[in-house]
Amino acid sequence: MRKRRVDIIPCEDVPKVISNYHICVVKMMKFDFDLISRASQMKLIVQFGVGLDGVDVDAATKRGIKVARIPSGVTGNALSCAEMAIYLMLGLLRKQKEMQIAVDHKMLGVPTGDTLLGKTVFIMGFGNIGLELAKRLRPFGVRIIATKRSWTENSSQLNGASEDLVDQKGAHEDIQKFASIADIVVCCLCLNSETVGVVNKSFLSSMRKGSLLVNVARGRLLDYQSTLHSLESGHLGGLGMDVAWTEPFDPNDPILKFNNVICTPHVAGVTEHSYRSMAKVIGDVALQMHAGSPLTGIEFVN
Structure with a gap:
């Protein structure tokens, strides 16, 4: 079985390494034009939640990167x-x-x-x-x-x-x-x-x-x-x-x-229940992409 590697990267170093990744899961970090322009291998940006106001969808679309969010009604x-x-x-x-x-x-x-x-x-x-x-x-x-x-x-x-x-x-x-x-x-x-x-x-x-x-x-x-x-x-x-x-x-x-x-500090959706549910959606999408299967469980916006 192939060993999986987890990279721990400080937020300030993300622009330096973003070109190495195919999927980006966005939480609170701004995914702006500059960052997207560096994501040369990126295929999909998924918001870990619903709100996409931190993602420059137009910039991603111009680079052929799909952007999606996780519907709130099915994750808690x-x-x-x-x-x-x-x-x-x-x-x-x-x-x-x-x-x-x-x-x-x-x-x-x-x-x-x-x-x-x-x-x-x-x-x-x-x-x-x-x-x-x-x-x-x-x-x-x-x-x-x-x-x-x-x-x-x-x-x-x-x-x-x-x-x-x-x-x-x-x-x-x-x-x-x-x-x-x-x-x-x-x-x-x-x-x-x-x-x-x-x-x-x-x-x-x-x-x-x-x-x-x-x-x-x-x-x-x-x-x-x-x-x-x-x-x-x-x-x-x-x-x-x-x-x-x-x-x-x-x-x-x-x-x-x-x-x-x-x-309160933007924690309305931050619960064990919702985070576990959204994490499963992300995991399923990553496996689907790896297998070349249609991506389900997320809502595309471009």
């Missing part, structure tokens, strides 16, 4: 992100930072938190994460409203399920109307040229005073200055985010000074 990534969204919601409702302050000051019985029960939750972007989130929110006794560009897409996956899980459905142009009737807004949108900064001054103003905003998708869906102003004015009741405008996020950023802000 989507359900892991859905659970994180609920964690952030509960943390905001129960005033996580204030509870820690109470513990530090040996105080009991404060703060007075709130429940999910009876709340209206707006899932903005009803894809794989939105579907898994709705499944898990239903037992909390919430009203679920959601928007999606097309409710006919992935109809086999959503058939029946969305009818039972979503109390009110809308299109993307309805996002401000839905925000105006929600107690909690959860961003589950993909980041692209149309959605960057979609949570802007106008959107935040449309939200109910004191309502909560949770983002488990991409940081740049939120306009930074508008979000900061909405927190400073007290209009936004709380912000829970697993993603930020720049990553890693500056721990001294003014947004983090608020007691009603919870920030």
Whole structure:
């Protein structure tokens, strides 16, 4: 049996050796034009997850390199992100930072938190994460409203399920109307040229005073200055985010000074379950490529 070799390479040395490899599995490292231009033998770039905003897809396409991601619905990534969204919601409702302050000051019985029960939750972007989130929110006794560009897409996956899980459905142009009737807004949108900064001054103003905003998708869906102003004015009741405008996020950023802000380090999809599932997909794809078989289990974007 042929012995397999594992190369341990510091990130800064990747440009020097990338020409030796046929497959690249991307996590947080930026795979830009310069790096792709050095990948002379590369045949496939696979994102270890869903978001491809760190990969220059156009540059890869011009060099004949296929780019793919791992669908979140089959690996546990989507359900892991859905659970994180609920964690952030509960943390905001129960005033996580204030509870820690109470513990530090040996105080009991404060703060007075709130429940999910009876709340209206707006899932903005009803894809794989939105579907898994709705499944898990239903037992909390919430009203679920959601928007999606097309409710006919992935109809086999959503058939029946969305009818039972979503109390009110809308299109993307309805996002401000839905925000105006929600107690909690959860961003589950993909980041692209149309959605960057979609949570802007106008959107935040449309939200109910004191309502909560949770983002488990991409940081740049939120306009930074508008979000900061909405927190400073007290209009936004709380912000829970697993993603930020720049990553890693500056721990001294003014947004983090608020007691009603919870920030986690982009770990919504980072669970044992999802990582093991995605690793198996990658392993299967590598074996398929070696055997010259069709590549399955991944979603090509070029």
